[in-house]
Amino acid sequence: MTSSWTLGDWFKSREAELRELVPEVAQAVSSLTGNADWDTALHAYVLGAAGVGKSSLINALLNDRLTVLPHGGFGPQTACATHIGFSRNPFLTISYAGDDRIEQIVRSVAGGDDPQALQKAGLLVEGMQFGQSPSAYLLASLEHARRGVLWPDANERDRGRLSVLADLLAPNTARVTTREAGEDLPAFLLDLQTHAAGFLSPIVEGVKIGWDASILTPGLELVDLPGVGIANDSYRSATSEALRGAKCVLLVVDRAGLTREVADALTPFFAECFTPQVAPPQLIVAVVKIDLVVGERRARETGSGRGSWLDHFDSVATDLVRLVRGQLRAELRRSFPSARNEQLADVIRRVLIRPVAPVEHLRLHRRDPDDAARIAHADDSRVPALRGVLRDLALAHRASVEQELVEALDARRSRDIRYGSRIAQLQEEIGRAS
């Protein structure tokens, strides 16, 4: 099992011992990761406007052929982020909120002034957020489920959902479901696509996916944030909470570049960028959907004068990098009017802007004769290069965490010779885990 262990797993498994030996290390590690207790992973928060193509990009980053993340995320009313970390055997874990969340929905539906609550109730009871049933029906169904009983007057077609809900809400129930891929990966993926959250999405509190991807092995965790720009206030606060203290953001934009809403969502992270710290935060901007621009440009050229797809892609990509850089500068100046010029230039210089073609990447590897890729080489999609960027970041991050640990243990050993052999053993384990 040790072979699939990551530094993070090791760190967690030795938590009690390390707390006693080197209590100061928790603080040091957390200033590197931006995470709370004993989590060494580098969280890369994936942010973008709704429908911009975040999930396509994440899929292409994770693997060459498969659809791991469903587009649109886990159910229409999920307000939480999806964490994707390394695991040899893929798994999906969903944790659900308890009765208090249902109570909140019930109260808002009864109050009649929150259309979104009505949609959530509709999803829970009827499996559709814009269903036909009157709110009294939804309320009665939910109230019975909260008491652990199935409402006798509930429609036949809703009974299945309501009994699942009643079971889930029963006291002393572990509200977490985990499914492992095991031998049947296609079945697992199908489950992930269709039944991952479904009608329960309004009460989903956390989604975690384990996946065997090379970019995740150095301890990288992708955190897919809810899309920006579709009405939902709870998304917004969850997003800005997550971005405060983030060490790495992967921003996904299309040809419009940085839009106002996305820039506003990023403000807490920008503030981090201007704060001097041990591990300065990293912003990576991935520009996607470039093929739409390419299509339009090619349409304007006639017959033989039409340039190749790849040439167009390259020239559009170059323009987009400059556009995004200019927009970033303008937005930073607007949000931080008092920042000095060289400070600003410094922050902008460190931003990595990477145009990519995730859809072409998948096409190329799927080798479907009915859906030929427009690129001939894997590198042309620039997805491998973006993977490299993320992997390098994660490796550098892991190296500094490791160094922090080793140094803390060294210091401890020189203070107190008693633990010499145990510390040497721990340090050797760190070496193996990395």
Next chain:
Amino acid sequence: MNSEQESALLRDWYTATARGFLAEVAPERLPALDPLFERLALREEHELPICFLGNAGVGKSTLINALVAGSHSLVPAGGVGPLTAQATLIRYAPSPADRRFRATYLPARRLNNVLFALERWHERSIGRSTPPDLAGSVEPLSEDETEITEALIAPEESTEPGAPSDKVEGFLRQACLMIHGGQYREHYDVPYLLDALRECLSLPPRWATERTAEDAVRVAAIARALTAREQTHAVGEQTGLQEFLIALQDHASGFLAPIIKNLEVWWDADVLRSGLVFVDLPGVGVANDEYRRVTAEWIRKARAVVLVVNSRGITDASAELLRSTGFLTSLLHESPDPDSEPPILVVAAVQLDIVAHSDWSGDRERYGREKAQPWGHYFRAVCEGMQKLIRGQAKNEFEKLFEGGSDATRMVRAEVLEQVLATLQVHTVSASEYRKLLLADDEERARIKEADESLVPALAGALEALGRAREERLLVRAEARISDARDRTRTALDIVLAQWREGARAEEDATRLRSELDVLAKPLRAELATRQGEFREFLRSTMLERIRFETLAAAEEAENEIEKYLKKFESYHWSTLRAAVRRGGTFVGAKHVDIPNELTLRFEEPIAIVWSRKLLVDLRRRTRALAEDHVQLVGQVLIWAKGQGARVRPELVEALHEDLKAQSKELTEVGKDAIDDLRTRVKQELFAKVEDEVRKRCSKFVTSRQDQGAGTKLRIVGFLRDELRRSVMNAAVPAAIGVLEANYMRVNAEIKVAFDRVPNPVETAIDAIASAHEDALRRSDAQKRRRVLDRGGDVLDALPGARSGTSSAVAVS
């Protein structure tokens, strides 16, 4: 014959033939008839602008191109980064030979200012100052000095001399696009650009650089454009289609784009035939206030909007724009007039092919290529899901408008919400598949086999149908006006001729008839006096009281809404609030604060509802009641007249009776013209008042230094919730009353004009019978009578489009 020709013929007949005759023999008839023909001469607005609204990059332009021009690109799609904040208009051209575009250019001083700012910045960055009398140095020519100063401030603060500020960077990019044809360069050759700009403005060079051949062509074209101020390009014998499209591209997004003020394109697209004009607006959500301003301005006056969305449906940014411009409210505010133009919202979801492709390709990978369904199956499934999603989102957005509000307003709104949702059109299309199919590019094959599969033709058809329905409505209205004018004039002529024919009646009958008529008329006169008195009283004081009362009730509702809105600020950061207060109530930051606009919005709807649902309804009911009283009273005279046998000819009274009936029908729609601009005036006048008040209060608050020191947030929140709310209410209520009163006075005047045509119908009816006898002497001149009757007969014969035997109360023969 179309209604326009028909109307022209009728107007010709009136001015050339009928009016002269009436002026001579019955001038008292003209004040009633002239306005009918004046109204006929007014041209109806034939065009209906359709605003395409959507987030930047969603593919508005691609959709417009697909709808209008198939595989051609008229409006710039595939641009990287938006450049100009202008709207492009596409109008109908009857044939390919009429394809053209017209560009109006900005005044040369705008470019001059760019040059000025860039030269100053460059001099500073190379450490050279401008000698005050240097020949050829340009001066800023306009009031845009603030812009220029802004551009120059940043480099001064900079520790790195010569680093361009954002403004300068923007100018450089504009200059680069104009001179080199592309806005992005790794390094700018600033002296080269400066000299090139100078050449565009016909100024002597200062930086000793030479233009390349390619750049020289662009520079010459810019210089030409700046001198011409306006240019039209057409497809013709010299200009091929490809050249035309390139020229258009140069204007819309190419090197000429930075100096464009307006751009209009004419194209032979069936979808535009009925007078639709497509307006390609700057994308929503771009971090640029100028874009938002241009877009909001269009939406504020729009009657039809196509909202373009992607697979996630309606975005916050678009919904916010539709809400804050009042467009959503206008959809809910159903006008009581059946023929007033209803606002239209169509939602078009694009980029669905991307989702369909991802599903399709994913399934083929997962289950094997044989087992997966064909592409079209996935596309249809996505489209079906989108229909539900968008309808749900739209319902949500409308319901957000309902939050709060009194029960009365809520009920009115809920009533129409259902109607609006039922008529809301949602279209799911794939513009890019459609265009791929038409382009037949081997490197990018379309997934669809038939154009219809993309559903673009269906959307085009739906828009076309909207245009046609509107055209038909306009036609019906125009025809109603024509037949109204025709019938009323014929009736007037009939009455006059009948009077002359009566001239043969013997004089001795007159006196006896008079006394009999007096007996008949006495109770009728009394009745009429009472009814008219009541109505005058209603107009003079009841309506004014109603206005006051209803406005105060509406204001109470508005105040609750305002309180709710202002309460929201409690959750805002103090610095946002302070910035807003310091800027007179508006602040575009992380949170958008626009107090004057938001407060006005909360007033506007209750006030408009009060007018159209209560006051106008009342006013029309009472007006109609009086008009019907008139009809009924004259009806009594008519019954009497008909019972008199040969002694009295009832035709005159009958004609009057018909006339009053027509008037009564007409009066049910009184105030129709006033209703459409009431909303606009409520908006404008209230907004001015509210904005002024908010600014005054805010500035007083700031001058008294309450925005500083400990407890600022509490003070601001308190100030907004109490003082500002009270003072805005105090300012807005009289203004609202004023607007409604003014509006009422307009309708009142309209009513007065209508009734003044026949101020006393009883007297007129009695006179019609009696004066026939008294005039008999005057008209007994048989020769003159013959002449008038002959001429009148000729006039009636010449009446265009007269259908024999219709509505003529008096036989002409």
